[in-house]
Amino acid sequence: MVILRLHRLSLSLALLVLVSCTGQVPEGRFLVVDCDGCQWYRGNTHSHTTESDGDSSPEYVARWYKDHGYDFLILSDHNTLTDPATIDHLNGDGFLLVPGEEVTSSFEEKAVHVNGLNLRELVNPRRDTTLVGTIQANVDAVRESSGVPHINHPNYLWSMSAQDLAQVEDYRLLEIFNGHPSVHNHGGGESPGMEEVWDILLTQGRRIFGIAVDDAHHYQGEFGPERVNPGRGWVVVKAPDLTAAALMEGLEAGRFYASTGVELEDIVVAGSRLEVHIRQKGDFRYTTTFLGSEGRVLGTSHEATAVFQLTGPEPYVRAKVVDSGGRVAWVQPVFTEGS
Ligand SMILES: [Zn+2]
Ligand SMILES: [Zn+2]
Known part of the structure; x- marks a missing residue:
């Protein structure tokens, strides 16, 4: 939890630095539906x-x-x-x-x-x-x-x-x-x-x-x-x-995910970034796919923490994590400001 909090803080700082350097926020921001202390x-x-x-x-x-x-x-x-x-x-x-x-x-x-x-x-x-x-x-x-x-x-x-x-x-x-x-x-x-x-x-x-x-x-x-x-x-x-x-x-x-067996540690939405933290089980391996409108694949990750960064206008982004046994976690769509 402490690590996640620090991580969140560092994300916010990174965003602040980006804003102060460029004078503007990056294009496209996720609507945050987080719940502190939950x-x-x-x-x-x-x-x-x-x-x-x-x-x-x-x-x-x-x-x-x-x-x-x-x-x-x-x-x-x-x-x-x-x-x-x-x-x-x-x-x-x-x-x-x-x-x-x-x-x-x-x-x-x-x-x-x-x-x-x-x-x-x-x-x-x-x-x-x-x-x-x-x-x-x-x-x-x-x-x-x-x-x-x-x-x-x-x-x-x-x-x-x-x-x-x-x-x-x-x-x-x-x-x-x-x-x-x-x-x-x-x-x-x-x-x-x-x-x-x-x-x-x-x-x-x-x-x-x-x-x-x-x-x-x-x-x-x-x-x-x-x-x-x-x-x-x-x-x-x-x-x-x-x-x-x-x-x-x-x-x-x-503010939830659906699952047939894959467990998540957390889902973190901050600015234009969506992170999916997967709870490692045994020696299972994981593939996370980020999907946008019409089900288009926007990105893929094989990391324990899968990260997606918005780079253009997407009305929504959702994630699907599949483990090497075929079990799934569906991360709910995150919508963007103005969408
Ligand atoms: Zn029925
Ligand atoms: Zn029934």
């Missing part, structure tokens, strides 16, 4: 229990996550608000249950599933005369219950295209990785994968953040790739404390 909290926002179609009780599921190093969990049963108060004894010791629900609707043969995080009350699924209208109605229903919506597995049953998602308003979070084996994260045929969909939305100027979730259903028996097990995708949120309000604020501000 900590990183790891959590999963999408999991099922026997309150809907999961194979284990809320108590069993919450305990699984608590025992596996998660700081927070949202139980998101289909059209059921599984009240954390019923298993309140699991709260504490650095673990927090946040109320949630998978608001589960449909339009014709398409699935319209929208998670509601930190809901005040049960949200009934809504329907509309169009697909986009149905997605919007359920996003709105979550907002009306003071919840934070995230749109789930758009490629499940090939339900929602980038064009559909571009017409929906008032959401910030989109599942770009879902651990269920039948949701087509990577796309196929002429349908883009979720990362490509994300870049399409970002390129249109939308400020959307990509989340990774388990959507776990199976906690019993042997775990395997065809089963819907926990531990596959999560978010790590930078927040001032482990409270539902702070976590929600961090998520909606994009």
Whole structure:
């Protein structure tokens, strides 16, 4: 931490020197969304229990996550608000249950599933005369219950295209990785994968953040790739404390990264510089790719601290770290001043 603080200080000094020498700031500055004194909290926002179609009780599921190093969990049963108060004894010791629900609707043969995080009350699924209208109605229903919506597995049953998602308003979070084996994260045929969909939305100027979730259903028996097990995708949120309000604020501000296994020490944004500090695991090797609008590759790094320096106008820059086992961390897009 001390090293990082010093590092931040030296970055600020370097910027000051640059400004004083040239009389102007470098072209293009990132909008800083940092949070001084904050900590990183790891959590999963999408999991099922026997309150809907999961194979284990809320108590069993919450305990699984608590025992596996998660700081927070949202139980998101289909059209059921599984009240954390019923298993309140699991709260504490650095673990927090946040109320949630998978608001589960449909339009014709398409699935319209929208998670509601930190809901005040049960949200009934809504329907509309169009697909986009149905997605919007359920996003709105979550907002009306003071919840934070995230749109789930758009490629499940090939339900929602980038064009559909571009017409929906008032959401910030989109599942770009879902651990269920039948949701087509990577796309196929002429349908883009979720990362490509994300870049399409970002390129249109939308400020959307990509989340990774388990959507776990199976906690019993042997775990395997065809089963819907926990531990596959999560978010790590930078927040001032482990409270539902702070976590929600961090998520909606994009102050987090999504992961399927790669861990980060920190993400530092200062001036025109974006740094991704990777936590080394064993002898794994890492490749970090910095991406801009339309998914263009802006730079690549193989260092433990990957650094990107803005040199021209880019509306947004995001980073993707892949380890030598194929696990990923997605750093949220950082937007630039004036973009
Ligand atoms: Zn679903
Ligand atoms: Zn689900």
